Amino acid sequence: MTVAVLVLLCLAIGVGFLYWLLVLTEGAYLGPRAVAFLYDRGASSYDRVKEFDPVDDAWDLAMPLQKALKGIRRALILDVATGTGRVPLALLRNLDFEGHILGLDISFKMLQEARRKTAGHEDRVTLLWKDGLTLSFLDNSFDAVSCVEALEFMSDPHTVLSEMARVLRPGGTLLATNRIGLDALLMPGRRFSADQLRKDVSSLGFTSVEIKTWQTYYDLVWAKKDGRLSPGERSTELEDLLCCPRCSEPSLRWVSNALSCQRCGLLYPVEKGIICLERPLDKGELACSPELEETLGQETE
Numbered sequence: 001m002t003v004a005v006l007v008l009l010c011l012a013i014g015v016g017f018l019y020w021l022l023v024l025t026e027g028a029y030l031g032p033r034a035v036a037f038l039y040d041r042g043a044s045s046y047d048r049v050k051e052f053d054p055v056d057d058a059w060d061l062a063m064p065l066q067k068a069l070k071g072i073r074r075a076l077i078l079d080v081a082t083g084t085g086r087v088p089l090a091l092l093r094n095l096d097f098e099g100h101i102l103g104l105d106i107s108f109k110m111l112q113e114a115r116r117k118t119a120g121h122e123d124r125v126t127l128l129w130k131d132g133l134t135l136s137f138l139d140n141s142f143d144a145v146s147c148v149e150a151l152e153f154m155s156d157p158h159t160v161l162s163e164m165a166r167v168l169r170p171g172g173t174l175l176a177t178n179r180i181g182l183d184a185l186l187m188p189g190r191r192f193s194a195d196q197l198r199k200d201v202s203s204l205g206f207t208s209v210e211i212k213t214w215q216t217y218y219d220l221v222w223a224k225k226d227g228r229l230s231p232g233e234r235s236t237e238l239e240d241l242l243c244c245p246r247c248s249e250p251s252l253r254w255v256s257n258a259l260s261c262q263r264c265g266l267l268y269p270v271e272k273g274i275i276c277l278e279r280p281l282d283k284g285e286l287a288c289s290p291e292l293e294e295t296l297g298q299e300t301e
């Protein structure tokens, strides 16, 4: 009897633990591959489950972002963990917005949904398949950087915030969310207290840090990187901002339908309208793609 109860108890604890690992925290403690796997599986039903209200998103996200970017011609925004394209879509719906958005995510299928939903705007929304823990961009590249409902899924939210600060231009705007309430108790080490968040964000060189409760389970954080955002023209070309994730050099050039690193020779192909920084092709794989090899040969001659 006692052994049976003990076995049942162990089973219940095991099932509960698995439920926490896979469902409640969506693989966050198992690493980016697990998160990507679970989000890939749920990508097609994500919007239906979340039921975002476009009016709320316009009011809470797009309008304040647009206001912060006022006076900047062709503003450049990086949306870390863009998912199915919520932030890019909210900005595109805003008729005053004329900028370009780079959406980055670890789940290829979530990005495919984002590509489908932003069809017709390929010239204004670039999608990158990439882990957000390190941002492969030069310092001071973007006018605004956002990360909505996602910091808690990354192994080190503080590192992500510091990467966001690094790639933001002086005077640029940070938009991030932080889990709060009962939900946050389920994610130890992945959320901040409001005080800790304010301190952390300020220590990264941000001023005017504003934190307010948003959608019950999140704090919405707005902050400005110290300095003045100069409205002058500058390059918004990907090749001028992006670094090779492997060798960290800003030496990527378009060659046919792929970005090629002039330094380490890796190739990052574009598949289904998404730049695959997570899965470079090496020379061996290139040999399996005679078409691309031939084009590369012609273009580098």
Ligand SMILES: C[S@@+](CC[C@H](N)C(=O)[O-])C[C@H]1O[C@@H](n2cnc3c(N)ncnc32)[C@H](O)[C@@H]1O
Residues within 6 Å of the ligand: 032, 035, 036, 039, 080, 081, 082, 083, 084, 085, 086, 087, 104, 105, 106, 107, 110, 130, 131, 132, 133, 147, 148, 149, 150, 153, 154, 155
């Ligand atoms: C709850 S969704 C939020 C998506 C979108 N920002 C929104 O508000 O709808 C979390 C997203 O974070 C992405 N994600 C989780 N860990 C990531 C990582 N290490 N790098 C990049 N994206 C990540 C997931 O793939 C997923 O698309």
